[in-house]
Amino acid sequence: xxxxxxxxxxxxxxxxxxxxxxxxxxxxxxxxxxxxxxxxxxxxxxxxxxxxxxxxxxxxxxxxxxxxxxxxxxxxxxxxxxxxxxxxxxxxxxxxxxxxxxxxxxxxxxxxxxxxxxxxxxxxxxxxxxxxxxxxxxxxxxxxxxxxxxxxxxxxxxxxxxxxxxxxxxxxxxxxxxxxxxxxxxxxxxxxxxxxxxxxxxxxxxxxxxxxxxxxxxxxxxxxxxxxxxxxxxxxxxxxxxxxxxxxxxxxxxxxxxxxxxxxxxxxxxxxxxxxxxxxxxxxxxxxxxxxxxxxxxxxxxxxxxxxxxxxx
Amino acid sequence: xxxxxxxxxxxxxxxxxxxxxxxxxxxxxxxxxxxxxxxxxxxxxxxxxxxxxxxxxxxxxxxxxxxxxxxxxxxxxxxxxxxxxxxxxxxxxxxxxxxxxxxxxxxxxxxxxxxxxxxxxxxxxxxxxxxxxxxxxxxxxxxxxxxxxxxxxxxxxxxxxxxxxxxxxxxxxxxxxxxxxxxxxxxxxxxxxxxxxxxxxxxxxxxxxxxxxxxxxxxxxxxxxxxxxxxxxxxxxxxxxxxxxxxxxxxxxxxxxxxxxxxxxxxxxxxxxxxxxxxxxxxxxxxxxxxxxxxxxxxxxxxxxxxxxxxxxxxxxxxxxxxxxxxxxxxxxxxxxxxxxxxxxxxxxxxxxxxxxxxxxxx
Numbered sequence: 001x002x003x004x005x006x007x008x009x010x011x012x013x014x015x016x017x018x019x020x021x022x023x024x025x026x027x028x029x030x031x032x033x034x035x036x037x038x039x040x041x042x043x044x045x046x047x048x049x050x051x052x053x054x055x056x057x058x059x060x061x062x063x064x065x066x067x068x069x070x071x072x073x074x075x076x077x078x079x080x081x082x083x084x085x086x087x088x089x090x091x092x093x094x095x096x097x098x099x100x101x102x103x104x105x106x107x108x109x110x111x112x113x114x115x116x117x118x119x120x121x122x123x124x125x126x127x128x129x130x131x132x133x134x135x136x137x138x139x140x141x142x143x144x145x146x147x148x149x150x151x152x153x154x155x156x157x158x159x160x161x162x163x164x165x166x167x168x169x170x171x172x173x174x175x176x177x178x179x180x181x182x183x184x185x186x187x188x189x190x191x192x193x194x195x196x197x198x199x200x201x202x203x204x205x206x207x208x209x210x211x212x213x214x215x216x217x218x219x220x221x222x223x224x225x226x227x228x229x230x231x232x233x234x235x236x237x238x239x240x241x242x243x244x245x246x247x248x249x250x251x252x253x254x255x256x257x258x259x260x261x262x263x264x265x266x267x268x269x270x271x272x273x274x275x276x277x278x279x280x281x282x283x284x285x286x287x288x289x290x291x292x293x294x295x296x297x298x299x300x301x302x303x304x305x306x307x308x309x310x311x312x313x
Numbered sequence: 314x315x316x317x318x319x320x321x322x323x324x325x326x327x328x329x330x331x332x333x334x335x336x337x338x339x340x341x342x343x344x345x346x347x348x349x350x351x352x353x354x355x356x357x358x359x360x361x362x363x364x365x366x367x368x369x370x371x372x373x374x375x376x377x378x379x380x381x382x383x384x385x386x387x388x389x390x391x392x393x394x395x396x397x398x399x400x401x402x403x404x405x406x407x408x409x410x411x412x413x414x415x416x417x418x419x420x421x422x423x424x425x426x427x428x429x430x431x432x433x434x435x436x437x438x439x440x441x442x443x444x445x446x447x448x449x450x451x452x453x454x455x456x457x458x459x460x461x462x463x464x465x466x467x468x469x470x471x472x473x474x475x476x477x478x479x480x481x482x483x484x485x486x487x488x489x490x491x492x493x494x495x496x497x498x499x500x501x502x503x504x505x506x507x508x509x510x511x512x513x514x515x516x517x518x519x520x521x522x523x524x525x526x527x528x529x530x531x532x533x534x535x536x537x538x539x540x541x542x543x544x545x546x547x548x549x550x551x552x553x554x555x556x557x558x559x560x561x562x563x564x565x566x567x568x569x570x571x572x573x574x575x576x577x578x579x580x581x582x583x584x585x586x587x588x589x590x591x592x593x594x595x596x597x598x599x600x601x602x603x604x605x606x607x608x609x610x611x612x613x614x615x616x617x618x619x620x621x622x623x624x625x626x627x628x629x630x631x632x633x634x635x636x637x638x639x640x641x642x643x644x645x646x647x648x649x650x651x652x653x654x655x656x657x658x659x660x661x662x663x664x665x666x667x668x669x670x671x672x673x674x675x676x
Contacts, residue, residue, distance in 0.1 A: 207398035210365050215412035215459070216386040225411070229402045 057286035064280035075287040085288060087263050088271040091178065092292075095267060096246045099185040103242060104235070106186065107193020112223070114194065115201045125198070132191035140255040143184045147171045147256070171257050174264035181253055181265050185246060193238055200234030201227070233310045240303040247296055268292045315376055315389075315466035315499045316341050317362065322371035324357050324523075331357045333523040335371070339501065344493050346502045346514035349546070354523035355503045356471055362501060363392050363469050375466060386415075391460035392469040395476060397452045399444040399459075405431075406440040409458045416463070430458040433492070450481045457489075461496065468493075468500040474509065486512060507547050511535070519543045541673040544596050544666055550630060552596045553640040556670065561589040567612075568595050568667075572636015576612035578662045584676050585667055593676060596666035599630065602642035605659035614659035617642075619652055633658070 024030050058075055062068030079085050114125055146153050147170035158164045170180045212222045250269040259266040276285015317339040324332040332354040339345050347355035360366035364385035372379050380388050399408050413423045431437045434454040474482045493500055504510055510517045511531040519526040527539040538544035544552045557568040566577040577585055605614045617633035631642045642658055667676040
């Protein structure tokens with residue numbers, strides 16, 4: 001047998017001197033700063049600056065083209081007494097609550113289905129993502145067409161099936177408009193739930209289901225006692241993201257109804273846009289936007305608390 | 314009381330057979346071990362008994378009742394998984410109680426049974442803990458506890474010790490044996506570890522490529538392997554094999570190759586005689602080789618050159634070259650030998666095995 005000779009480690013004194021930049025980056029403190037810098041710049045520029053600017057705007061009476069003066073909390077008082085604002089708050093809550101519940105239920109259902117083995121699994125999983133990857137404005141325009149009082153394919157289908165005998169004015173009727181907008185939001189949001197929950201499901205060992213099956217648990221009991229509790233942390237995180245996004249949803253409503261008819265689908269963001277950009281009352285718009293902040297903060301804190309609790313259990 | 318019968322059992326995925334024509338009658342209270350290399354079909358067989366894998370053809374009976382189409386929960390079996398499969402979000406108590414709750418036992422009964430099982434396994438103080446707060450050995454006990462609380466008819470074990478470290482594995486092996494002796498429940502145990510198979514099984518089933526190679530008591534398999542595979546699989550270090558030519562001269566039978574010339578005696582010679590002039594595979598276990606002394610006849614030994622010396626304390630393993638073949642011999646621990654030394658090894662003539670070189674079946 002032959003042995004190759006192993007070279008003795010070179011002593012540090014003989015290693016060639018490294019350049020000043022290399023030496024600086026060898027220092028973990030400097031390296032940390034260098035690595036954090038891009039993120040800090042991006043977040044500062046696009047999140048922190050607009051946020052602070054928003055707060056500053058909200059305490060002035062700035063309008064487009066008119067530099068404002070400090071007015072204290074006057075804008076907040078105005079908003080508080082604004083009937084449309086209250087409608088928008090109510091709509092946003094309803095919109096978020098109902099859409100999230102349906103997205104969760106349908107997403108979970110899809111995820112459980114997709115977690116099974118079947119032919120064309122990979123294709124279906126990719127296909128499911130379509131509503132999520134099509135630009136929202138594009139898909140929403142398609143929905144607008146489907147909800148059109150004259151050309152609605154939904155109406156046509158329901159009529160042919162004999163379910164309705166007159167045209168339904170999906171986006172024109174105040175009650176139906178909110179429902180329609182929620183339907184589109186659910187349609188667009190389900191893939192995110194489905195794929196995220198599917199990822200969560202795949203971390204649950206199939207052995208646990210087998211053990212439960214041998215233990216005498218039927219399909220529903222296995223879901224109730226094994227799948228659901230183990231999926232809960234993922235579910236809560238997905239819901240957290242979804243609630244934040246739905247609460248601040250804009251494009252969908254803007255394209256479909258613009259907040260109408262008669263503010264029936266007016267949300268926080270669409271109203272803030274309408275006042276701030278549409279009417280040019282920048283400070284008032286900023287105030288409406290900021291009003292979302294405490295609500296979302298509470299939601300986030302409560303959910304993070306539950307996530308931590310679910311994870312330690 | 315539970316007898317398990319596997320009749321012409323098959324599992325195939327199109328052309329590929331995972332399990333092929335397995336026939337096995339497992340007696341009541343028997344501890345039977347399925348052993349073989351990975352992919353030999355032992356786990357698939359077990360999962361078919363559990364109801365976790367569909368049966369392609371054949372029948373499985375528990376106490377003369379066909380259970381092919383019964384769901385797992387209605388088979389009255391309990392299974393211990395390789396990775397324990399404890400419910401991570403439940404306490405030890407709830408893990409053990411789960412099966413009873415699902416079967417609608419009343420609370421008092423559940424409590425009593427869990428306590429009893431915990432006592433047997435020595436995990437009473439762990440009942441409130443979560444699985445991740447337990448060591449591997451403790452998890453193993455909980456998994457066992459979950460199986461025994463239900464007093465099932467049959468226990469199924471799927472490599473339950475393979476995730477434990479070597480020392481704990483030996484300890485749990487002994488405890489499993491005691492537990493089985495005490496409970497007396499019919500058990501089917503799957504492992505790839507031949508030592509586990511030999512020590513635990515009342516009977517051992519050796520499998521390869523979905524086929525049963527041999528069924529029998531551990532020592533029966535060890536001493537009278539049915540084919541070369543079983544001979545090589547059981548025993549550590551493994552049996553030595555050498556290709557030899559059978560030659561008959563003046564009524565005496567010799568097994569020869571370049572380096573070996575051994576006289577074959579007794580019944581072995583009788584069986585080998587019709588292979589005279591042919592090549593066969595000769596097998597001899599390391600412990601059936603010893604350093605030749607003056608008392609050993611010349612025709613029952615051969616010369617060898619030591620290549621490696623492995624001192625294990627209780628024995629010394631000599632890796633030796635005999636002509637073109639290499640062999641391992643287990644010798645007394647006090648023998649003084651060195652690498653490259655020449656020595657003469659003698660065999661125990663009654664412990665020689667011969668196999669057909671092509672079919673590998675014992676001669």
